[in-house]
Amino acid sequence: MTTTTTADPAAELSAVVGPQPCVARPHSGLEHRDGPCRCFVGGPAPVHVLRPDAAALAAAAHSAA
Ligand SMILES: [Zn+2]
Numbered sequence: 001m002t003t004t005t006t007a008d009p010a011a012e013l014s015a016v017v018g019p020q021p022c023v024a025r026p027h028s029g030l031e032h033r034d035g036p037c038r039c040f041v042g043g044p045a046p047v048h049v050l051r052p053d054a055a056a057l058a059a060a061a062h063s064a065a
Pocket of ligand 1: 021022023024025032037038039045046
């Protein structure tokens with residue numbers, strides 16, 4: 001008898017899909033750890049994250065060019 005229900009659908013979604021990039025500012029290194037971007041509808045603000053792999057890729061592309 002499983003009666004477990006998630007009180008917060010957004011938290012459940014986040015647990016499944018993980019952090020989502022901020023759609024409003026896609027190139028600013030911002031992402032939402034609590035679900036998809038809801039900036040356009042007054043949702044929670046994104047957090048700034050550093051992606052080491054992305055930085056490495058950018059550096060590699062820069063040096064190769
Ligand atoms: Zn956003």
